[in-house]
Amino acid sequence: MQNKDIEARRVDAISRGVGVMTQIYAERAENSEIWDAEGNRYIDFASGIAVLNTGHRHPKVIDAVKAQLDRFTHTCHQVVPYENYVTLAERLNALVPSSEPMKTIFVTTGAEALENSIKIARASTGRNAVIAFTGGFHGRTFMGMALTGKVAPYKLGFGSMPADVFHAPFPVEMHGVTEADSMAALDKLFKADVDPNRVAAIVIEPVQGEGGFYVAPVSFMKSLRALCDQHGILLIVDEVQTGFARTGKMLAVEHYGIEPDMVTMAKSLAGGFPLAAVTGKAKIMDGPAPGGLGGTYGGNPLGIAAANAVLDVIDEEKLCDRANSLGQRLKQRLESLRDSVPEIVDIRGPGFMNAVEFNDVKTNLPSADFANRVRAKALEKGLILLTCGVHGNVIRFLAPITIQDTVFSEALDILEESIKESRVA
Template identity: 80%
Template sequence: MTATSLADRRNAAISRGVGVTTQIYADRAENSEIWDKEGKRYIDFAAGIAVVNTGHRHPRVIEAVKKQLDRFTHTCHQVVPYENYVELAERLNEVVPGSFAKKTIFVTTGAEAVENAVKIARAATGRQAVIAFGGGFHGRTFMGMALTGKVVPYKVGFGAMPGDVFHVPFPVELHGQTAEQSLGALKKLFAADVDPNRVAAIIIEPVQGEGGFYPATTAFLKQLREICDQHGILLIADEVQTGFARTGKLFAMEHHGVVADLTTMAKGLGGGFPIAAVTGRAEIMDAPGPGGLGGTYAGNPLGVAAAHAVLDVIKDEDLCNRATSLGNRLKQRLESLREKAPEIVDVRGPGFMNAVEFNDATTKLPSADFANKVRLKALEKGLILLTCGVHGNVIRFLAPLTVQDNIFAEALDILEASILEARSA
């Protein structure tokens, strides 16, 4: 079966709303490599969008899931609970930032985690309004879409969004938006549009994901925390993409010494198996009544087993330090190309959550075209890359933290060649 015929079948059978970045149809994968149905091998610098931080089919993750398969696959925790769910909650309560007592719930996706964090915040505060940031991404459900700060493709055509959701600009100095201006916009919002005493929560990604991999500064997050404390607003850290060693810490908020009241997580937690969570202050997490939270598949035993193994692997293989080392090597290589490729205007990101941003060399305007040329050149050479950003001019790097050194070096060579070739394409 060729990729062309599979693509034809896909187009005939699946809604066009499910977009795809490549026409690679995976047949098998191992650590940082994927082989397609035709036997071609690719280096994976997408990791399922920051899901397989521990690599495709990490032996310890697979072993843990196989053991759970031999016991049971589903009971619904709300009907017949099980110990590994409880144990994983205990582990997350211990490692999520904050020295206070915590509690956790499990759901299935990052969007579900965000939805439930908002529900919990509203129940705990008795308030309705929620504030998010331009360029942020929080999911494709209706509340997730409302919180997301990008219209196309996430909101267009889907009608009215839920009310009482407000946005302020995310600070990106590269694009002329300072932290002071963002905080000023928040104060104007309080003066003109929503009483801060009606705001349940402010949600923020410590490093914007789909928005372009822009990191928030420590100073900005500290001031945001102060504003929340001043007005009795809960701070939600969306760590769905930043979590589980990706930024060089287990959670990105650890870089800043700023503690959120609620933390959402998914993606890297399950190492390829669906699981998500919300962890927060115990008294806040207990605000909803029994039955107000949960879901049929929430905390599926296979996902829970995988998550236990992921946490073990991150610790035992020192993946936080590995992320920092890999990210430094990648950023150094990209910085060395600036003279040869003036389209590069920024190289950034903590740990191994890195990005390179491109402008047109002549107009100096963001160039989605150049970023896409680099992506396609790399794909021809067997390297899978993802673009992102409000302008579509950013390439983000999300390779497994377990990528082998020789394969990483090969990928860097392909990346350099692709950038230089894109200049003449």
Template identity: 70%
Template sequence: MAELTERKNAAISRGVGMTTQIYAERAENAEIWDRDGNRYIDFAAGIAVVNTGHRHPKVMAAVRAQLDRFTHTCHQVVPYENYVTLAERLNDLVPGAGPQKTIFATTGAEAVENAIKIARHYTKRPAVISFAGGFHGRTFMGMALTGKVQPYKAGFGPMMNDIWHLPFPNDLYGVSQDVAVAALERLFKADLEPERVAAIIVEPVQGEGGFYEAPQGFMSRLREICDAHSILLIADEVQTGFARTGKLFAMEHHGVAADLTTMAKGLGGGFPISAVTGRAEVMDSPAPGGLGGTYAGNPLGVAAAHAVLDVIEEEGLCDRAERLGQRLKQRLAGLRDAVPEIVDIRGPGFMNAVEFNIAGSDRPNTDMANRVREEALKRNLILLTCGVNGNVIRFLAPLTIPDAVFTEALDILDESIMAARG
């Protein structure tokens, strides 16, 4: 591994960070084996990509069948039916009011870029509002919308203009939804007339920002404000989508329909594909050629996405996400008396997190989170941290993880948290 890491360091930009020094050789469901044959339990799922597990048989079969037909024509040149059919499925599944239409792209950042393009074109307005702690990608628009400087914005120069950030409601840090709404009202009075705002973009559960869930009622209040000022509401479901939160889309927890929804990650089950779905009249605003991309809606990604949607329904993965999340949160709750550093355990479905502070204080304990991650890796469990302060462990195992493997992982997690305390 050391020799391969040296080669990696010599060949690849250091800007491409790596959480582990594991080099994958093969993977199956919730397990990964490295080049030396070591087995790891994967609680990252490629950052919420393989919700249906590594190499799900139905996904692999769908992709193999598509490989035997064709791999690329560019839908804008020679279209294909399964692209149309997938759009029809998403138009029916994504929460929305009235007829919807869809476009496909390749990455989550690209979906966000297209959503902003569509919103600006439809409203003929330039400004966009997002939230502190939010993450929307690494392109320049994505960086501008993202509410976290390190490592995403630092040193990359001026961001896109007319992007405005608001506090995200978070009771743990004393930001109620009333405070967040009041900040928006102050913004409209002091700095930005609402008639200049094209869209408000929000994650129903902040991903990189720390797995903080928008409180009940907040989305309804945003919807009312957007409707009052003819502003579009964009739900960024790139990380929350496809059964991760116990619903196919996290906005279903709020009973609110966005005007535009961005999605990627879990949609392709390991194959690159993203999408924007929204109100038909909004989606039809750009002229032909204004949207698209050479690889947008690649046939292999489209085939995989059809299989992913089938698996979620056939295997009841929304319900399974709820059950897995409850087991995980109960296990973590059982540690609170012995681990005073645990300040919060949260998350809908199986999009869960545990946050650490310095014991007896409100100061973030970044070191504790990192030690837990490192101790888990020693025991062959892959974990990810997140949060503006880096003091949160997030849990994103495949929803298809076998019960025995899940129990094994929970035992390792217990040991790792206790070991991290020293």
């Protein structure tokens, strides 16, 4: 079977709204490698957009899911509950930094986790308004789109967004926005647009995902925590992309020395199976009335089994330490290219949540063209990369943290070749 034949069928059968980055069709995958329908091998530096921190088909995850398959696949936890749901909730409650008792709910997707965090915030505070940040990405449902700080392509053509959602600029000094600017914008927002006593929550990614892998400064996160405490606002930390060892900590919020009120999680939580969670302070999580939270597939038994195994793997294989080691190697290789590739304007990211940003050398403006040339050349050589950023000029690196050393070295060579060749394209 040929990729091009399947692609022709896709165009006829599937809405154009479902954008597809490559025209290679997966046949099988193992750890950090994918083989397509034609037998071609690719190194996966996308991980299904940060879903596979423990790699494709980690043996312990697969064994846990197979064992669950032999027991039952669905009862709906709200109808007939099951113990491993409780166990996973207990484990997540212990992971989130807090001096207070914590509680958890399980849903299916990251967007659904964000939706439910807003429901919980509104129910527990009696307030309606929510503040998010420019460049943030929080999902494709209507509240997810409203929270997302990027119009194209996520909001185009979908009409009015939910009310009482406001945005402040995310601090990115290289693009002219300082921490002081962001805090001043919040102060101006409270004076011009929304009474802080009406704000239920502030939502932030500690490292922006789709927005460009920009890292929130420690001092900024501490200032947000203080601002929320001052006005009785809840701080929701979106860890959908940053969670589960990606940043060198189990959760990125651990880098900041603050306690969030709620944390949203998904993606790598269940190692490739659909599962998401909201974990927060018990007094907040109990705000909604019984029946106000849930979902038919929320906390599906297969996803729960996979997630318990994922947490075991991260601990047993010391993936937080490995993320730091791999990220250091990647950034060192990129740094070695700076003199010969002046298009590189920044290399960043904690742990193994790394990115490189490119500008046009003639205009010194963000260059999506250069980033896309690198991505395309790498794909030709068998390396799958993702671009991101408000300007589309950033390549983000999301390889499995379990990637084999030999495969990682091979990928770094391909990446270097692709970047250098893009200069003369």
